Amino acid sequence: MIRITLAGCTGWVGKALVAAIMAAPDLELVAGVSRKAAGRDLGEAAGLPANGLPVFAGMTEALFVPSDVVIDYTKPDSVKGNVLAAVAAGRHVVVGASGMTAEDYAEIDAAAKAKSVGVLAAGNFSITATLLRRFAREAVKYVPDVEIIDYAxxxxxxxxxxxxxELAETLGAERMAATSKPVSELGGVRETRGGAIGAPHPVQVHSLRMPGFVLSCEAVFGLPDERLVIRHDAGTSAAPYVGGTLLAARRVSDQTGLRRGLDSLMG
Structure with missing residues (x-):
């Protein structure tokens, strides 16, 4: 039985995970973390029947409850501290929250190796979003010109x-240099070219934030006289993220250190 502490237990994905973990025969939910629901029953806080489990305001308090894996679906301002605290306490960690940089992940990797625990982080735990990343990695072997549009x-x-x-960091590490003119050589309003992410060949990422979108991401590849677009669109349900997150919780202890992307567990 894998004992799980769930941070972000009252969030969009967190509530769905509470129900799924409680229904899984090989998983045991032992505690939750949520500032707004601290002190409440975890089941009731997630919109389910009471289950007698505690909700804590922060990760430090929650780690006093014995567990094997911490799943974090919190906010960008708290996820890094939560992960490092869990690793320091000897817990394996599954990271579903966003907002950390490549430097943050390098720090987490070093901490996890020092404590001989595993951390698995994914920008998206849905199977189809994972396939977007896998297909894009295949395409970038042949088409170096790629940019990413991120919708939310x-x-x-x-x-x-x-x-x-995550997609930009992956493609930036694997592609050849683009043929587009470097942003540093452009005139006008350079910010319209988006933000550069990844190394050694950064990928331009353009983020749209407007009503009508939940989460979508597309990789646009270009060659002379042809284009390829690989896109993932998420609906309004958190269900697509649950199965991948639970797979990660079951497998995160297989290796020491950090792994990025659900595809690290696929096939």
Whole structure:
């Protein structure tokens, strides 16, 4: 039985995870973290029948409850601290929250290796979003010119989304140099070219925030006289993220250190 502490238990994905973990025969939910629901019953806080489990205001308090894996679906301003605290306490961690940089992940990787625990982080735990990343990695072997468009609702607090950032970092590490004129050589309003993410060949990422979108991400590839667009669109339900997150919780202890992307567990 894998004991799980769930941070962000009252969020959009968190509520769906509470129900799914409680229904899984090999998983045991032991505690939740939510500032706004601290002190309440975890089941009731997630809109379910009471289950007698505690909700804590912060990760430090929650880690006093013995667990094996921490799942974090919190906010950009708290996720890094939560992950480092969990790793320091010897817990494996699954990261579904967005907002961390490549430097943040490098720090987490070093901390996890020092404590001999595993961390699995994904910008998106849905299977189809994972396939977007896999197909884009295949395409970039042959088409170096690629840019990413990241869509989300106007209330999303970070740009780009975790999906867009992770995709850009991956493609930036694997593609050849683009043929487009470097942003540093452009005139006019350079910011209209988006933000450069990844290394050694950064990918331009453009983030749209407006009503009508939940989460969407597309990779646009270009060759002379032809284009390829690979796009993922999410609906209003959190269901697509649940299965991938639980798979990660079951497999995160297989290796020490950080792994990025659900595709690291696929096939």
């Amino acid at each position: 609702s106007p209330s999303k607090p970070d740009t780009p989304s975790g999906t867009g950032r």
